[in-house]
Amino acid sequence: MPWLTAPPAVAQTETQQPLTIATKDYPPLSTPEGTGMLDRLLREAFRRIGREVRFQMLPSQRALSDADAGVVDGDNNRVAGLEAKYQNLVRLDVENMVWEFAAFTKGDGIAVRSWGDLSGHTVGYIIGWKILEEKVRTSKVVRAVSGRQLLALLDAGRMDVAIYESHGGRELIKELGLKGIRMQQPFLAREKMYLYLNRKHAALVHPLEEALRSMRRDGTYDLIFSDSRPN
Structure with a gap:
């Protein structure tokens, strides 16, 4: 299956603790068990760069504020442009979804x-x-x-x-x-939605962008999202 391919090598520039990403979403996008479409998408993207990720469900405004403050490592699925107000956040240039x-x-x-x-x-x-x-x-x-x-x-x-x-x-x-x-x-x-990381993890932005691109190229993205698309 596409996600069983080996992750590319990534420079070990950070301590290899799991990152915590805030999520405000809901089934079928996110679930408390971490089995939603977006949960699976990000877990695989991080796996491809040699990192683990876990998710913390938070109210929408708190998720954004905690990511900006560094309480959590990032905030998932936000519109572009929030970095202008939340200056500790860095946005990926490759969207999760629309x-x-x-x-x-x-x-x-x-x-x-x-x-x-x-x-x-x-x-x-x-x-x-x-x-x-x-x-x-x-x-x-x-x-x-x-x-x-x-x-x-x-x-x-x-x-x-x-x-x-x-x-x-x-x-x-x-x-x-x-x-x-x-x-x-x-x-x-219809808005593209992106992952934001706290700037202390800025070195992960480009590797994650390439991981998301590779998931589209090899069919993993479509496989994840087709599993849960509503009729």
């Missing part, structure tokens, strides 16, 4: 086809999702700590629109048995 940000509504009374359609509605999203803090322009905002809470609040009528990522939204609708909640099309945005 996120599809979607509007979820209950019933058929609201049509959301663009960011402008959110005006006048109560809109919910996850605390610490920076792109949504920038894009959502309405005076009525409900901030949730998790996707599970977000969609439960939508189901309870506490908001008109929930903005969430498509993979996780579909998974939670099934898991929670929610009726009448639908994901609207088209997606509000």
Whole structure:
């Protein structure tokens, strides 16, 4: 299988302790057991450069702050540009995946086809999702700590629109048995998502970029993601 190939040699410039990467994601992307698509992707990328990695599930804003402070070694799956504010973070130039940000509504009374359609509605999203803090322009905002809470609040009528990522939204609708909640099309945005490392691990950035490229070339990337893509 592709991931059984030997990892390339990497200069031993750091102590070889496992790195801890914060994750704020959810099935099928991340799981507490570390078996999600992104967990497997990063574990293999780090293996190819001769390093071990473990994951720590944290709330979104705390994950970013802890990575910047060096409490954890990095933060996974973030939009580009955060290094301008969080100056202790270094971003890989090769993305993990593309996120599809979607509007979820209950019933058929609201049509959301663009960011402008959110005006006048109560809109919910996850605390610490920076792109949504920038894009959502309405005076009525409900901030949730998790996707599970977000969609439960939508189901309870506490908001008109929930903005969430498509993979996780579909998974939670099934898991929670929610009726009448639908994901609207088209997606509000499609954004490349990246791994950020604390700058003390900057020497690992280029080797990890090449590891991710090699995973695309040899088919490992497609194998990992095809295992868990929703229908």
